[in-house]
Amino acid sequence: MSAKQILRSEAILEKYGKAISGKTILITGVSDISIAGELAIQLSTADPRLLILSARAESKVVSVMEKIKETRPNVMTRFFKMDLDYLSGIREAVEHDLADIHQIDHVICAAGVMACPYTMTKDGVEMQFGVNYLANFLLVKLLLPKVQAAGPSSSIISVASAAVRQGKVDFDDIGFSNGKTYEPIAAYCQSNVARVMFAKKLSENLEGQGVRVYSIDPGSVTTGLQRHVDAEMAAAIEKLRKDGYFVDVDGNRWPSQPRATRSEGAATIITGMIDPTITDHNGAYLSQNALADDELHRHILNEKNWARLWELSERLIQGQ
Template structure:
């Protein structure tokens, strides 16, 4: 297994990209300025058979589809409409719109939202928890048969963030008292911790199947994600860095991630999808193209929390996810 190293996507693809040839890849969160958009372009260079590109609006995906059509006309692309703040659209996408797709080799869940003012999803969930986590739980549940149909070495990759280092799932009040106690960053952190714990529990339940399951910290990338933050956000982060290392939930010091380009942001996702050297670490949290479970704190590592979160999420989506 390689050590942690910030690398561009091209470097990972050069080593392992052949594994993507002829594959069907579904990516959520695709836009011209998003990590998922960059991932779609990077993956297209490795000659997949089909790229299913998901967003709320086709106009977000259109520039990426156009670029793929121009540079890689042999790669089929297809738009998948889904609004993760409305679970009925996730069900429609998975159950109807993809009915003719027999297998998905890589299911890559990158769509997300960071730090908006308090609001709720159509299903009454705090927005970040609903979009960043609960919708992904349902999407993975509904599409798992197609990933299984693709066989071993297929993957489920779910985005997370370095924010998990200081955050937890607030089981006692998951919805922040309907917004009364809402803090945008705390809620973003909660949704990302949930993503990591979901991946760990999924990998545990699917042990022995050979399907790759990873959560990802992509580092820090200027993209559409910072839209809810003030223009001074980057300067504020730099000030925090100057003040010294951050402290995680277990009291350990760590460094804030450096800013990189989108290619570096997508690289660890590609590591999760295809790097064969990490296969034995299934369920791991990845950062800088390597397994980074050592960065997780006790609350995230507590398997009781994985079980509790799974049961809670089944209640929230009103269906079981049995494996």
Template sequence: MARFTAESTSEEVCKDLSSEIKGSKVLMTGVTPGSLGGTAAIQISKFEPALLVLAGRNMRTLQELDEKIKSETPSAPTRLLLLDLSSQESVRRAAEEVNAYPETLDIIINSAGVMASPYTLTKEGLELQFGTNHIGHFLFTNLVLEGFLQQGAPSIRVANVSSLGHKRGPVRFDDPGFQGGKCYDKWQAYGQSKTANMLYSVSLAEKLGDKGVQSFSLYPGRILTGIVKHLSMEDFLKAGWKHADGSVNNSPNLGWKTPTEGAAKLIVSAYDPTISDKNGSYMVNNEVNNSEAAEYALDPQNAERLWSLSEDLVGQKFFS
């Protein structure tokens, strides 16, 4: 019998994994109130982590979540970090701050992201979804890992939040920017970025597994959070998520999850010790399930090709 189920809540998995959470030092991106990351952070804070770093681009929003956490767990050891994943300058500044911490981290949960956004560019001129969801996390995580490994950190686990949406498209290695927007499809661009999250975990496992780094990608389930607030009714109808009257399509075939069930997927991927021998794998419903991944999203050659492309786009090589 599986340790956790698709319906396990963040409260339930935290209780089960309390001994792993206690004393851990974890950094989370994507922790706005009401988000999966925010929900996971609130629950983790209740089980005595040694450090909980809340990373995001808006200090007011971070403070709002921090106040929520402290209202329930006054002793929670939180630390706030300004991090705009769409700006490599901001990413480098944030990584430098983290690497100056007196302690190293045990867990990094990369949960931040944008979804099916109109064609937009990052500050460096990259398509926004690829630049934020993948490149921003790639640069930040690698800079932090580089610093921690130099400091002799014994082990670090990285959980990268992907999506079933990775099946909407592979990485367009020769044209990740969709011809400068001329042939842009927001759903294919989202799929590309989520495929990249999975390939990044494959690469971390391959390149740094023997140095104590573990990485898993995960699908948290289909959930209506703030990440879809910009989508039109037409978008929801095309995706089959809503009916014409605006009501949610509750068909079980869509695999809807509540925010706490989705947050559980992040926590299990970050803390469950029983999956350690499956480094680089894809998690679905709180279990390793690589058969649910598109073949191109776990392919080692694609992972290496993406790593090289990503290094070119940030102008820096890592762990070579």
């Protein structure tokens, strides 16, 4: 098992990339400026069979697909249109557009939105909780038979964030009193806590099946994610960076993260997918290519909260 270290995707693929050869991989959140877009390009160098690239508009993935076609013409790519703010749309997309795909080796849930103004998904759920977490809960549930069909060493990766350290899931009021008490960063943190707890509960549910499940923090990467960060938020983030540390909800101090490139951001996802040295720690949260459950606070590590979140999620997706 490695110590925490920022590494480029190329370094992880050089070590373990053989495991990607011939595989079918579905990635959400693909664009030419996103971590998921970079992940797709990086993975293509390891000769997967098929990369299923999801976004809400084809224009987002065209340049990624072209780049892969240019450099790795043997790797098949497919655009998978899916809008994550609409649960029945996710169901329809999986049922219709993936009906011919019977096995998926790796599912990477990387799409997300940060600190947007208060809005709700079409299903009436606060947007960041809905897109960053609840959509993945449903998506993974729908794709699970295909992942199980792929057999051992398949993986489900829930991309999360170090923002988990400053968040909790408010089970009594996940929607910030219909927006009245909404704080964009608090909602982002909440959604990421949910992403981490989801991976923990899912791995528990799948115990013994050989499906790798990890949540990961990609690090601090300049992408499209910062589009809603206003001057005030940017100044607060910069202050934390200058202070050199921030404090989690348990009062523990953590060093601020150095900036990483998109290749470095994608690397921890690849670690989750294929690093054989972490297999005995299924369900773990990973940061900088290493196990990082030591960074999680008590609310996240509380198994009762995993079960509570699961029940809440089942209720929220019912009938949608």
